[in-house]
Amino acid sequence: MEQKYIRNFSIIAHIDHGKSTLADRILELTETVEQREMKEQLLDTMDLERERGITIKLNAVQLQYTALNGKTYIFHLIDTPGHVDFTYEVSRSLAACEGAVLVVDAAQGIEAQTLANVYLALDNDLEILPVINKIDLPSAQPDVVKKEIEDVIGLDASCAPLISAKNGLHIRDVLEDIVANVPAPKGDPNAPLQALVFDSVYDAYRGVIAFVRVKEGRIRVGDKVRFMASDAEYEVLECGVRTPKEVKKDSLECGEVGWLCASIKSIQDVRVGDTITNVEYPASAPLHGYREMNPMVYCGLYPIDSAKYNDLRDALEKLQLNDASLQFEAETSQALGFGFRCGFLGLLHMDVVQERIEREYHIDLIATAPSVVYHAYLTDGSMLAIDNPSLLPDVQKIDHIEEPFVKASIMTPKEYVGAIMELCQRKRGNYTDMVYIDDTRMNLIYELPLGEIVYDFFDKLKSCTKGYASFDYELIGYQPNKLAKMDILLNGEVVDALSSIVHREFAYPRGRAICEKLKKLIPKQQFEIPIQAAINGKIIARADIKSLRKNVLAKCYGGDISRKKKLLEKQKEGKKRMKAVGSVEVPQEAFMAVLSMDDES
Numbered sequence: 001m002e003q004k005y006i007r008n009f010s011i012i013a014h015i016d017h018g019k020s021t022l023a024d025r026i027l028e029l030t031e032t033v034e035q036r037e038m039k040e041q042l043l044d045t046m047d048l049e050r051e052r053g054i055t056i057k058l059n060a061v062q063l064q065y066t067a068l069n070g071k072t073y074i075f076h077l078i079d080t081p082g083h084v085d086f087t088y089e090v091s092r093s094l095a096a097c098e099g100a101v102l103v104v105d106a107a108q109g110i111e112a113q114t115l116a117n118v119y120l121a122l123d124n125d126l127e128i129l130p131v132i133n134k135i136d137l138p139s140a141q142p143d144v145v146k147k148e149i150e151d152v153i154g155l156d157a158s159c160a161p162l163i164s165a166k167n168g169l170h171i172r173d174v175l176e177d178i179v180a181n182v183p184a185p186k187g188d189p190n191a192p193l194q195a196l197v198f199d200s201v202y203d204a205y206r207g208v209i210a211f212v213r214v215k216e217g218r219i220r221v222g223d224k225v226r227f228m229a230s231d232a233e234y235e236v237l238e239c240g241v242r243t244p245k246e247v248k249k250d251s252l253e254c255g256e257v258g259w260l261c262a263s264i265k266s267i268q269d270v271r272v273g274d275t276i277t278n279v280e281y282p283a284s285a286p287l288h289g290y291r292e293m294n295p296m297v298y299c300g301l302y303p304i305d306s307a308k309y310n311d312l313r314d315a316l317e318k319l320q321l322n323d324a325s326l327q328f329e330a331e332t333s334q335a336l337g338f339g340f341r342c343g344f345l346g347l348l349h350m351d352v353v354q355e356r357i358e359r360e361y362h363i364d365l366i367a368t369a370p371s372v373v374y375h376a377y378l379t380d381g382s383m384l385a386i387d388n389p390s391l392l393p394d395v396q397k398i399d400h401i402e403e404p405f406v407k408a409s410i411m412t413p414k415e416y417v418g419a420i421m422e423l424c425q426r427k428r429g430n431y432t433d434m435v436y437i438d439d440t441r442m443n444l445i446y447e448l449p450l451g452e453i454v455y456d457f458f459d460k461l462k463s464c465t466k467g468y469a470s471f472d473y474e475l476i477g478y479q480p481n482k483l484a485k486m487d488i489l490l491n492g493e494v495v496d497a498l499s500s501i502v503h504r505e506f507a508y509p510r511g512r513a514i515c516e517k518l519k520k521l522i523p524k525q526q527f528e529i530p531i532q533a534a535i536n537g538k539i540i541a542r543a544d545i546k547s548l549r550k551n552v553l554a555k556c557y558g559g560d561i562s563r564k565k566k567l568l569e570k571q572k573e574g575k576k577r578m579k580a581v582g583s584v585e586v587p588q589e590a591f592m593a594v595l596s597m598d599d600e601s
């Protein structure tokens with residue numbers, strides 16, 4: 001296929017505006033997938049994605065489209081996630097494309113991630129094609145949304161296709177728009193090979209499979225290639241595309257998007273963002289990689305069964321291959337033993353990683369409360385970056401502590417402005433600006449401490465605006481604040497995994513709320529357990545768990561042994577997610593208790 005007939009594009013949108021549904025319709029219309037194999041959101045291949053109805057991973061497929069001009073084109077479609085935690089996946093997909101189809105919901109209009117994704121696409125110099133979706137809805141206002149696109153983003157939306165991805169209306173207009181307006185890949189097929197690695201996965205039989213976009217030159221089976229960042233060299237054993245079934249090919253040509261495997265067993269050799277070149281005919285320089293993503297939240301992950309420590313390391317390494325924004329390093333906790341401190345882009349990301357480890361690698365985990373990275377300036381002039389509150393040095397050694405702040409942009413219908421301002425105030429936010437998007441909607445700009453918003457801000461925002469507000473944020477730097485470490489003592493002993501960093505003015509109510517919450521979460525045991533919150537060794541709150549042995553057999557006065565066994569099994573099951581901390585059995589939820597304190601404080 002000649003290069004001028006190739007089109008590489010992504011579909012970008014705010015969450016739930018209909019990207020995956022549009023991708024489904026495109027696969028159907030191009031007969032890439034046979035009708036009997038078609039199912040909803042076909043590209044969301046992970047069980048987790050299907051259950052939660054969200055896209056987590058990017059996904060690339062090749063399809064053929066015969067346009068109204070009679071010519072057949074090769075499309076590479078990359079479906080991307082919409083949630084802010086997975087922006088990294090989006091930016092990687094975009095680097096492999098020339099164009100982006102921007103899906104906007106005709107009833108909701110532009111939302112925070114619509115804008116964030118547009119900026120990412122502009123950063124990558126992509127041609128952006130606006131498409132207005134869900135025109136079948138009675139509340140659809142395509143003309144209002146077109147005007148919004150023009151006023152807020154500055155894109156000409158006069159010819160934007162008006163579609164219903166759900167009902168398959170006007171999907172061909174989108175494909176014709178792509179043919180006409182997404183530029184064909186540039187690249188020189190005879191130049192030295194430069195292929196961008198934009199994703200990779202580990203396959204138990206074939207080793208690492210790298211997903212690449214060939215920017216210059218071509219890759220053939222049998223070629224010796226080098227990963228330029230790691231300097232590792234391999235012979236290409238297989239390459240091909242996905243349609244979405246895996247199809248093997250003899251070569252990947254200039255401009256194409258596909259996969260290759262080379263029996264790569266060492267995970268470290270393949271880095272997302274690296275460039276592959278040919279060993280015999282090498283390129284002089286790698287392509288532009290990606291901006292390094294710094295995790296926003298950290299938490300400790302510990303195997304419940306400590307014998308699974310090495311399995312957990314293995315699982316994290318393999319996941320990292322598929323999820324370049326995940327970071328981890330070994331750590332030990334007095335309470336929980338050996339584990340890993342892991343960095344994530346947000347709480348949804350953390351949740352997804354945890355669940356993937358449990359499902360795909362069968363390791364039961366205890367996760368400690370997430371924390372952002374604080375900067376502790378010490379009296380000797382040095383600075384410590386603290387991603388684990390329990391590691392904060394003694395208060396005498398600390399001059400001051402700074403916390404990360406973000407600039408948040410919140411788009412909302414006018415009537416919720418008051419409720420949002422109240423929420424931001426409660427989260428220690430500083431009002432910056434407020435602009436009209438149109439007659440009915442506003443964009444509120446606040447500076448907020450990251451530590452206050454990563455946890456439940458999004459949920460709170462949704463509930464106080466009935467789901468109508470959307471939200472995006474970027475890190476703007478660190479600001480000093482009156483912060484201190486709050487320790488939690490169980491039975492008189494500090495449990496390092498329960499320490500958190502709090503604002504001093506909120507310390508008393510928070511300490512009280514945590515103690516009360518832990519009292520509810522930690523099951524009664526044979527002895528009384530005092531729970532205390534302390535700042536700098538000074539106890540600020542206390543609650544006691546009364547002693548009681550729960551005898552699950554009490555009701556079983558009959559002699560039915562099988563029933564007794566069943567009850568004991570059930571009790572054991574309940575204990576699976578417990579960790580013995582000193583003499584106290586602590587359930588997983590207790591480690592998360594510090595998160596949902598807002599209501600009580």
Ligand SMILES: Nc1nc2c(ncn2[C@@H]2O[C@H](COP(=O)(O)OP(=O)(O)OP(=O)(O)O)[C@@H](O)[C@H]2O)c(=O)[nH]1
Pocket residue numbers: 013014015016017018019020021022041053054055080081082083133134135136137163164165166167
């Ligand atoms: N009425 C109507 N609903 C639609 C249309 N397109 C998509 N939807 C619905 O909107 C919801 C979200 O669609 P998805 O395709 O999952 O949205 P997405 O943008 O891919 O969402 P993420 O993958 O989570 O980022 C689903 O319930 C779809 O059935 C449409 O044209 N009309």
